[in-house]
Amino acid sequence: MKRLLALSAALGALAAAAPAMAQDIAITHARLVIGDGSEPIADGTVLVQGGKVVAAGPAVAVPAGVRTIDAEGKWVTPGLVVAITDLGLVDVGAVDESNDSDADKSPFSAALDVSAAINPNDLPIQVSRAGGVTRAAVAPIATGSIFGGQGAVIDLGADSSAVMKPRAFQYVDLGETGARRAGGSRAATYAMLRNALAEARELSLSPTGVRRDDTLLTRADAAALIPVVTGQQPLYVRVERAADIRMVLSLKKEFPALKLVIVGAAEGWMVAPELAQAGVPVLATPLTDLPNSFEQLGATQSNVGRMRAGGVKVALGAFGDQPRYAPQYAGNLVALTRVPGATGLTWGQAFAAISSGPAEVMGMGDRIGSLRPGRVGDVVIWDGDPLEVTSGPVRVFIDGVEQPMSNHQTKLRDRYLNPAEGDLPKAYEW
Amino acid sequence: MRKGAFLSVAALALVLGGTGVLSAKDKDDKKEDGAAVKAARDFNTNPYPSTYKPYPGRSTLIVGATIFDGRGGRIERGVVLLQGGKIAGVGGSLADMDVPADAVRIDGTGKFITPGVIDVHSHLGVYPSPGVEANSDGNEATAPTTPNVWAEHSIWPQDPGFSRALANGGVTSLEVLPGSANLMGGRSVVVKNVYARTVQGMKFPDAPYGLKMACGENPKRVYGGKGRTPSTRMGNFAVNRETWIKAQEYRAKRAAGKLEARDLALETLAGVLDGKILVQNHCYRADEMALVLDMAKEFGYHVSAFHHAVEAYKIGDLLKQADTCSAIWSDWWGFKMEAYDAIPENAGILWKAGACVVIHSDDENGIQRLNQEAAKAQGDARRIGINIPDADVVGWFTYNAAKAIGVDKMTGSLAPGLMGDVVLWNGNPLSVYSRPEKVWIDGALLFDSSNRKLRPVSDFELGQPGEGDVK
Numbered sequence: 001m002k003r004l005l006a007l008s009a010a011l012g013a014l015a016a017a018a019p020a021m022a023q024d025i026a027i028t029h030a031r032l033v034i035g036d037g038s039e040p041i042a043d044g045t046v047l048v049q050g051g052k053v054v055a056a057g058p059a060v061a062v063p064a065g066v067r068t069i070d071a072e073g074k075w076v077t078p079g080l081v082v083a084i085t086d087l088g089l090v091d092v093g094a095v096d097e098s099n100d101s102d103a104d105k106s107p108f109s110a111a112l113d114v115s116a117a118i119n120p121n122d123l124p125i126q127v128s129r130a131g132g133v134t135r136a137a138v139a140p141i142a143t144g145s146i147f148g149g150q151g152a153v154i155d156l157g158a159d160s161s162a163v164m165k166p167r168a169f170q171y172v173d174l175g176e177t178g179a180r181r182a183g184g185s186r187a188a189t190y191a192m193l194r195n196a197l198a199e200a201r202e203l204s205l206s207p208t209g210v211r212r213d214d215t216l217l218t219r220a221d222a223a224a225l226i227p228v229v230t231g232q233q234p235l236y237v238r239v240e241r242a243a244d245i246r247m248v249l250s251l252k253k254e255f256p257a258l259k260l261v262i263v264g265a266a267e268g269w270m271v272a273p274e275l276a277q278a279g280v281p282v283l284a285t286p287l288t289d290l291p292n293s294f295e296q297l298g299a300t301q302s303n304v305g306r307m308r309a310g311g312v313k314v315a316l317g318a319f320g321d322q323p324r325y326a327p328q329y330a331g332n333l334v335a336l337t338r339v340p341g342a343t344g345l346t347w348g349q350a351f352a353a354i355s356s357g358p359a360e361v362m363g364m365g366d367r368i369g370s371l372r373p374g375r376v377g378d379v380v381i382w383d384g385d386p387l388e389v390t391s392g393p394v395r396v397f398i399d400g401v402e403q404p405m406s407n408h409q410t411k412l413r414d415r416y417l418n419p420a421e422g423d424l425p426k427a428y429e430w
Numbered sequence: 431m432r433k434g435a436f437l438s439v440a441a442l443a444l445v446l447g448g449t450g451v452l453s454a455k456d457k458d459d460k461k462e463d464g465a466a467v468k469a470a471r472d473f474n475t476n477p478y479p480s481t482y483k484p485y486p487g488r489s490t491l492i493v494g495a496t497i498f499d500g501r502g503g504r505i506e507r508g509v510v511l512l513q514g515g516k517i518a519g520v521g522g523s524l525a526d527m528d529v530p531a532d533a534v535r536i537d538g539t540g541k542f543i544t545p546g547v548i549d550v551h552s553h554l555g556v557y558p559s560p561g562v563e564a565n566s567d568g569n570e571a572t573a574p575t576t577p578n579v580w581a582e583h584s585i586w587p588q589d590p591g592f593s594r595a596l597a598n599g600g601v602t603s604l605e606v607l608p609g610s611a612n613l614m615g616g617r618s619v620v621v622k623n624v625y626a627r628t629v630q631g632m633k634f635p636d637a638p639y640g641l642k643m644a645c646g647e648n649p650k651r652v653y654g655g656k657g658r659t660p661s662t663r664m665g666n667f668a669v670n671r672e673t674w675i676k677a678q679e680y681r682a683k684r685a686a687g688k689l690e691a692r693d694l695a696l697e698t699l700a701g702v703l704d705g706k707i708l709v710q711n712h713c714y715r716a717d718e719m720a721l722v723l724d725m726a727k728e729f730g731y732h733v734s735a736f737h738h739a740v741e742a743y744k745i746g747d748l749l750k751q752a753d754t755c756s757a758i759w760s761d762w763w764g765f766k767m768e769a770y771d772a773i774p775e776n777a778g779i780l781w782k783a784g785a786c787v788v789i790h791s792d793d794e795n796g797i798q799r800l801n802q803e804a805a806k807a808q809g810d811a812r813r814i815g816i817n818i819p820d821a822d823v824v825g826w827f828t829y830n831a832a833k834a835i836g837v838d839k840m841t842g843s844l845a846p847g848l849m850g851d852v853v854l855w856n857g858n859p860l861s862v863y864s865r866p867e868k869v870w871i872d873g874a875l876l877f878d879s880s881n882r883k884l885r886p887v888s889d890f891e892l893g894q895p896g897e898g899d900v901k
Contacts, residue, residue, distance in 0.1 A: 094647075094766035124764065270895065289594055289901040290559040290794055291891065298895030301598075322763065328802065331862030338856055339865050340880045341900040383813065389802045389862045390809030409763070409773045413814060416744050416779060 022051040022400035026062040027069045027379060030076035033386070035355035035370035039348045046076060048377035051400040056371035069395075075386050077351065079134025079156075079378030079398065080326050081369045083283045083317030083358040084236075084263055087125050087136045088118035088154060088162055102142035103149075110196070110228075111220035112149030114140045115166035120159065124322070126407040129156040131324025132386065132393040134378035135164070135368045137317070137358070139171045139236065146178040146192055147171070150224060151236065153362060155378075157398040168362065169261070170228045173238040174248060176295050190247070192216075197255055200225035231257030234363065236283070238263045238318070241295035242270040249278045261361055263318050266296035269303045272310030281361040282307060283317030286329040304333055304353070305343030315357030326354040331387035350387060377401075470689035473697075478582060480633035482622055484515040484850075484872030489530045492854060495538025500545040500828035500843035504821040510543055512850040515873035520844045536868075542858050544824050545843050546602025546623075546851030546871065548831035549595070549797050550710070550757050551737050551790035555606050555621075555629070556581055558589030559794060560890075569609025570616060574653050574660060575673050577641060578694035579616035581608050585629045588889040591794040594901055596623050596877050597885060598798035600853035600866040603634055603842075605835045607737075610644035610712040611652045613660070613670050617698055618642050618710055620835055624871055625886050638836040640734070641702050643670075645713035645722060646768050663718065667725065674729040677703060708734035708836050710757075714768035716744035723752050735788060735834040740772035746783025755786035755834040759796070760807040777804070777826065778811025781818055788834050789826045800827040805860035820860050850874075 025048050032044025034056055046056040047066070062068055091098035100117040118138060119125075128136070134156050140149040148171035154162040172178065174189050182188040199217050204226045211219065227233035235258055237248050245262060249271075252258055262268065262282045268275060275282060284304050291297045300306075307314045316329055330353055336344025345353060352370075359369025368376050377400035384391030396403040415429050422429075490512040497508040499520060511519035511527050519527040556568035567584035570576045585606055595601035601623050608615035620637035621629070645666060654661025660669050677699035683689050684700065701707035709726070713719050713736045726733050735755040736742060740763070742749060742756035749756060761774035777787045789804045791797035801824075808823045832842020841849040850873030857864035869877040878884035882898060891897050 092764055092767055092770060127763070267895070287795065289598070289798075291590055291894065291896055292559045292561050292794075294560060294562075297891075298899075300896070300899050300901055302900060322761075328806070328862060332799075332802075335863045335865055338863065339900065341882060384809075387862060389805040390812070390860065392809060392813055408771075412771055413743075413773045413775045413779075417775075417814060419744055419746050419779070419783065 022377070024049040024066045025069060025377075025397070025400060026060075026066050027071050027076050027381065028062065029073060030071040030381075031073060032056060032058075032371070033075065033077040033351055034372060035078040035352060036372060037348050037352040037356070039346070040075070044076070046371050046379060048379065048397070048400045051377045053371050053373055053375045053377055055373055069381075071381055074394070075382040075384065075391075077132075077380050077382065077386050078355050078369060078371045078375070079380055079396065080132050080323075080354050081135045081356075081358045081362075082128075082133050082323040082326050082354065083137040083315065083362060084139045085136045085323050086141065087128060087138055087156070087323060088120065088122055089114065089138060089140075090124060091122055101140065103140065104142055104144045106143055108149075108218060109143040109145035109221050110147040110149060110170060111218065111224040112140055112143060113167060114138055114149060115152040115163045118152065118154060118162050120162035123408050125156050125162070126158070127409060128323045129158070129396060129398075129403055130393065130405050130407060130410070131322070132380040132382070132396060133323045133326065134380070134396065134398050135359070136323060137168065137362055139169075141171070142173075142181075144181065146173055146182050146189055147196070147221070148173065150233075153364060155376075155398055157401060158404050165364070167227075167233065169234045169236045170225065171236045171238070171263075175239045175241065175244055175264070176293055178238070186244070193251075194254070196222070196225055197229045200229045204230065229255055229257065231259050234259040234261050236261045236263050240264045240266040240293070242267040242298065244295065245271045246274060249274055249280060252278065265307070266303065267298040268312065268314070269300065269306035269310070270298050272307050272312050275307065276311035279313070281313040281315070283358060283361055284314050285318045285320070286316045287332055301332070301336060302343040305336060305345055308345065308349065309343055313361065314353070315361050316353045317358055327387045327391075328389055330354045331389065334387060347387065466691055467689065470692045471684065471687065473692055478630055478633075480635045481628065481630045482624065482626065482633055482635055485624070485874035485876065487512065487515055487850065487870065487873035487875060489513045489533040490536065490870070490873070490875070491529055491533045492536045492538045492543060493524070495541045495543045495854065496858070497543045497844065498821045498824040498859075499845070500825055502819070502821050502825060504819070507539075508543070510844065510852065512852065512870060512873045515850050517844055517846055517848050517850050517852070519846060536854070538854060540857075541867065542855040542864070543844070544600070544853050544855065544859055545828040546841065546853055546869065547600040547800055547827050548835070548837075548842055549601055549604040549791050549800060549827075550735060550788055550831045550834050551792045552595075552604040552606050552797055553609065553792070554591040554595065554604065554794060554797065555585030555587065555589045556608065557794075558586045559591050569611050571609065571611035571652060574612050574649060574658070574669050575614040575695070576608075576612055576616050577614045577696075577698040579608060580619065581606050581617060581642075582619040582629050582633065584608075585619070585621070585632070587626050587629050587632055590888045590891050590896070591797070592623055592625060593886045593888060594794070595797045596869055597879070597901055598865065599800055600855070600859075600869050601797055601800070602851040602853070602869065602871045603832075603837065604797070605640060605710070607640065607642045607710060610642070610648045613644060613649045613666055614673065614699075615642035615644060617707070620837060622871060624876065625888065634837060636840070639698075639701065639707045640710040640835060641698060641707050643709055643711040645711065645718045646715060647766060648712070667721065670725060671728070673699065674725075678729065702731050703729065705732070710735055710737055710835075712737045714738050714740050715771075716741035720745060720748055723748060723754070734836070737790060738769075738792070740769050740776060742785070743773065743776045743779040746780045746785045749780070750783055750785040753786070755788050755830060756780055757788040757790040757831075757834060759792070760789065760803040761810070774807065774810035775814055775816075777807035778814065778816040778818065781811065781822070782816050786830050786833065787826045788830045790831075801859040801864070802862055805862075808860060820858065823860060
């Protein structure tokens with residue numbers, strides 16, 4: 001979200017609060033993580049010019065005149081990419097009027113376009129950014145139908161343009177939840193899904209023509225599904241049970257152009273060969289290990305590791321918690337490599353699962369998620385191993401622009417570091 | 431998403447119009463005869479007694495590990511001896527220990543030892559997995575105060591969650607609480623994290639009961655939403671105070687030998703006023719916690735811990751003065767209005783103020799990672815210049831937790847004579863890369879990551895894909 005600020009003098013006061021313009025920067029003497037699955041480089045440099053990564057590695061020459069930051073051995077990584085969030089849609093989850101993540105009373109479903117609802121200034125974006133998250137897939141989770149609507153990819157920069165790619169995917173729930181919405185059973189889900197895709201296909205053949213009189217979808221919803229049925233827009237399918245995953249994969253026989261992404265996949269390890277063979281990627285909820293429903297009786301923390309070992313393209317996502325927990329989830333998958341009988345990820349694989357991995361699943365691996373040349377200049381400097389729970393970001397850059405690290409939380413922290421009131425009430429300390 | 435923190439729609443749907451009457455007993459049944467008076471005075475205070483017995487364990491000596499004793503002590507390359515179900519010795523060398531010849535010797539080099547992990551806020555068993563409506567037994571939310579209900583009567587001992595808490599979290603004891611829809615949700619119970627056929631078989635022997643209370647949004651929303659009192663925070667206080675007044679009257683009658691009938695609700699509240707039942711008070715905002723502390727003074731009881739307490743950092747001085755623990759998450763934030771001012775430095779600022787910090791879960795997943803939550807809070811504190819030793823941080827999920835639920839004389843730290851509740855970690859427990867390797871409860875080895883048969887499988891998981899799988 002690089003902003004070429006064309007501010008007049010009248011906006012000077014605002015400009016003080018706005019992020020600096022993109023500068024060319026080189027971060028040297030970094031414990032450098034490229035984010036592509038490789039292991040960290042002991043003493044590396046990343047060079048960002050024009051808001052993009054130009055080079056990153058052990059022997060990168062810094063051109064004269066480029067501002068240089070000596071990382072003094074600190075960890076430097078690409079910004080984190082978190083898939084399936086509600087960033088920008090929610091101020092406070094339980095305050096309904098501030099929560100745009102679901103729309104179960106809307107007459108529309110697939111047509112809902114989440115990019116219209118995103119607030120780049122909301123606190124969860126600020127807090128996530130301070131946690132090192134620089135890009136996210138935002139999904140509309142629920143409507144009255146099985147379809148949530150069209151999700152977007154955003155950046156978390158402190159400026160007014162958050163949406164990087166609107167209508168990046170369509171979201172559909174084909175598990176227990178979807179079945180209840182479809183009328184009460186999985187059979188109803190598939191009847192609804194097949195019908196919807198068929199209506200979209202019919203409409204695509206005659207976009208302005210008269211539709212048959214027994215359609216179920218509004219024209220807008222059917223039109224929104226045309227890019228899905230023609231394979232131009234990925235279909236993100238929330239599903240947990242092994243049998244449900246097999247059923248989803250079989251949809252390709254009927255609708256060969258579908259570009260499927262499985263979301264959740266608690267029992268993915270039980271169908272890893274089928275997923276690998278179909279080449280369908282997974283955004284897996286990490287660490288799900290309880291039979292919390294009858295569609296995840298096989299849940300295990302080894303799910304991600306087993307899928308990966310089985311050749312499945314898998315990244316983390318949809319963890320339902322704060323996006324800034326991504327490194328903790330990834331770190332736990334590394335921990336599994338030391339547990340007898342468990343399957344985890346190497347450090348490099350685990351970091352990739354929250355950076356280049358989700359970027360690639362989202363079809364944006366050439367633009368975000370790593371420090372390979374040509375990617376956006378999203379760089380985070382950490383005060384320790386980024387997957388370690390005691391570590392945190394100290395500086396965050398998005399599109400080469402250094403980001404503010406302060407927010408509501410940090411200001412409360414500073415105000416109450418010493419809780420005693422002084423000569424004036426706390427309200428005067430800001 | 432979070433059952434205890436934010437009531438699910440399903441739970442709200444259950445909230446039907448109740449009577450609001452405190453007593454579970456119909457007043458018309460009262461008999462004025464001597465037998466009833468006697469029954470009201472001399473009832474059995476322990477009608478569902480613990481039948482838990484420690485499982486057989488072998489004398490075990492762990493040598494060479496880094497030991498965190500739970501009370502701020504740290505010993506490098508130390509020695510722990512378990513014998514007869516108890517901790518028989520903890521120290522820096524074997525010299526001062528009387529080690530039985532047949533003791534199992536475990537090389538702890540490069541590993542870490544802590545007391546068994548304790549979660550003071552769990553709904554395992556009462557909101558078990560699978561989380562279907564038929565299993566949802568965590569909150570008798572049909573009236574604003576239900577001190578007559580006991581969580582132990584809802585616990586399903588076959589919740590698969592107990593096994594995950596053991597294997598991944600090193601949890602050896604936990605307090606299971608009723609939910610937080612009502613002002614007084616009922617009695618909590620402390621259990622050992624040991625599968626049993628009955629809940630009595632899990633109950634922690636001689637642990638005090640707790641009374642779950644709740645401030646703030648939940649009670650006013652749940653009952654106000656039904657057009658009932660309380661519908662405001664001031665309504666919350668009014669109903670609480672009226673209820674405590676009844677409890678005081680009951681207690682005075684009891685002292686005067688004038689009770690005419692048993693009253694389950696008032697027996698629990700009188701137990702609080704007697705100091706025998708510990709108040710565990712769900713409360714988020716600093717201003718409300720300060721009011722609750724005054725209410726406790728007004729009626730003569732002590733708040734053992736505020737649970738969730740996301741704004742505790744604003745009043746660390748008051749909490750220290752009241753000797754009230756804050757049982758908190760490291761960094762949950764913003765999911766409800768009263769969590770808007772949560773900050774990740776909550777624990778660190780409280781610690782700096784000398785107040786009691788406990789890391790709790792309120793979550794079947796979080797209970798598997800209390801050590802990591804504590805470590806996150808330690809890191810967040812360090813970034814603002816508050817450097818907390820690892821050994822103190824370990825106390826947040828061991829000794830301080832034991833203190834908050836009244837079992838610190840029995841477990842929660844490593845000292846001779848205490849229960850042999852011990853975790854051997856494969857690395858520093860304050861690292862994301864570490865997991866329990868072995869867990870002993872009362873000296874019995876009940877989890878061993880290298881022995882797949884030493885991994886409990888609940889009845890529910892038998893014959894299911896999860897049976898015996900590494901989790």
